[in-house]
Amino acid sequence: MTTPIVSRRDLLKSGAAVVVGFTFAGRGAAQMAVGSDATLGKPTGINDVDSFLAVHADGSVTVYTGKVDLGTGLRVAIRQMAAEELELPVERVNLVEGDTALTPDQGSTGGSTGLTQGGVQVRRAAATAREAFRKMTPADLAGGKHFNMKVDPNAPLKDPKTYKVVSQPVLRPEVPLKATGRNVYVQDFTMPGMMHGRVIHPPVIGAKLMSVDEASIRSIPDVRAVRIESFLAVVAKDEWAAIRAARELKATWSEGQALPGSTGLGGYVRNAAVDKDETVINRGNTASAMTGAAKTFAASYYWPNQSHASLGPSCAVADMREGGLTVWSSAQAPHNLRANMAKVFAVPLAKVRVVYMDGAGCYGGNGNDDVAADAVLLSRAVNAPVRVQWMRQDELGWDPKGPQQLIDLRAGLDAQGNIAAWEAEMWVPMNKPGSRPLLSIDAAGMAQDHGQGAGLMTQNADPPYAAGNVRVVAHHIKDTPLRPSNLRAPGKIANVFAVEAFTDELALAAGVDPVEYRLRGLKDPRAIEVIKRTADMFNWKPRPASAPRPVQGGMQIGYGFAYARYKQAENYVAMAMEVAVDRATGKVSVRRVACAHDCGLIVNPDALRNQVEGLIVQTLSRTLHEEVKFDRARVTSVDWNTYPILRFPDAPAIEVALINRPELPLYGAGEAAAVTVPGALANAIFDATGARVRTAPFTPERVKTAIVGD
């Protein structure tokens, strides 16, 4: 097809008339839409072309997606995928994200599915539309009709050899807005008559509210307390009045000790009651292979509870008036939030609308759903739109946490140093069906789901390398101290940490260089390529027998390597790291990181590079610094001093090589490069000092203890 559809003006007028009236001023309408009309008449069914695309009279196109850009580059990448199939310049494609009244439900933006599901569905709809234009006549298009057709799963896609827009580093359109303070976040959203709410979380998890002294806030203007059972909040016209009132409101709560404390939590988890044991992988017979092995090894690894630690506390605006409900939210799954709000507040689904707006980065389920429920409760209570933003201690104290994870590994090597047997055992939170319970709904004594899930935590505990007999067992434990949720690359960071650190021990025992040892166990050319590219970039020096490095000025320099195939089915990632360890203090400085990354087709190489760099730095932060601390009553790591994250002086030099495979399927890239970080880091620390650190975070105290202990 050589005629671009923009030239076919008569055809273009056929574009869905119902949406032509929206205006798009440099950002998606999702950020602009105001009002609670949930019956806009726009198709949103997952199989209809009209759900995904509208063509306007000026020849531009609006794409509708239920996936949202959490700072990841999806906003430009989905445009690129649509533009390519429609043969349009990317500037002619607008995007509306995550508005449940306008966009199809493409599932949560999680598990790196933004492009692999969201983008791929949009691409197929765009290809269907392009093919339809070829067959249409002006008579078919009179009167501003919809496409009125199903997405054709067999609509031919563009030949990757002819790509003009996909694989180009198109600049993200929101960055100029972000760099000049003009990007509108949900935190910035206001509407007429809007009130400000703040919630008062109890001093002890699960405490009951005994009494409230409203006189304690009488000196603060235009503020009232809202109490529903043990849900306590304040609402004011002025945000500062709400903040002061929340601080100063006197209330008494029941005492309690609901938690085991974070110290020694690994031991608690090991002995926790198990709901069920799941055999994730069982290949061959590990028991007999272990017996026949020349050498056997065992080690335990522990990953702590971690917070999403969003830089801006969660925020939402809710308007529950006149029998309808609209929520403005930056949650990762607007359609799921809509369904849950409809259920909890007993509003017909058709009258509930959730509108996605940008928020501070969330890396899974942070406090966004909870704060949305807070805002709805308060809007209902005061019959006005209410904006609620959590305070810092609410976010770090009360967001659902990436859960702790304990992993035992055992391996047997044959006489040649090959892996004859591999056994992994892990302790992870059990899954329960339904939505995660919302704090304020429980506190208010209202009915809701009490589901539990923290993502696909059991993947990647088997080695990616040749191994004769492999067994992976997951113990799904009944009780998890803090409410768990999916936190970026859930479970797989801890599993790959264990697998790659343990593989290093096996390589050492086999007397083989760690890179060479990994290559020996791999046949997949894509795996081999990322490892070789990384070793080349890093100027890796083979070392058959690792030993502590010389101490110079109190420092030891070491080098570590790790490899993974994400979910054992997606991205190929290899990583090398150079660290300097201060023997006296145990402080680890990461000097440089090299990473080769193969995610198949690359849609936007610069946005991808930004993700890979960010994953490396964020996961270094998680590995070196982050652990949610709690006592018997409450989370105690509630600010940036008690829950520190990585700062600029600790930012390493990063070199990334992206391997593009236009002819192959794309894999989502919002998580994969995280998983090799802790293994590469632990292996570098071992190479430097001879000490194995098997518990995260690798704090100076912990590293120093490992050095002294060895």
Added chain:
Amino acid sequence: MATYKFQLNGRPATAESWDPAQPLLYVLRNELGQHGPKFGCGMGQCGACTVLIDGKATRSCLTTVRQAAGKNITTIEGLGTPEKPDTIQAAFIAEQASQCGYCTNGMVMTAKSLLTQNPKPTLEQVKQGMAGNLCRCGTHTRILRAVMRASGAAV
């Protein structure tokens, strides 16, 4: 209610507040329509609320409206626009130095103050100068490159 006057982005501005201890952040965001400065922690630990007061990077969450009275306040909105960004903003755009972008206000304003005091910093000086600003998405390497680029250094 008391009335407070200051210069905001080069123009006289007036705001009313019932509490002289109200942080400038809320006055800027809710009374004066300046949404660039963000609430991150309210304790001066993260830098998301940074503005310039008399040219110096200042945490607006810890500065009371009374302290700000009579001062010259610049917000990120006062530096440039998407169509006409200032040098630092242009460098952030060129390096695509944001992910979620919630910290970007503080990064740009701290960099502005830093480069005013030290127009040709070393990379190490920039790292130290930005140490009080937190980024959760891990965009550190790009932010550092953007600040170096804005200083005229080769990146």
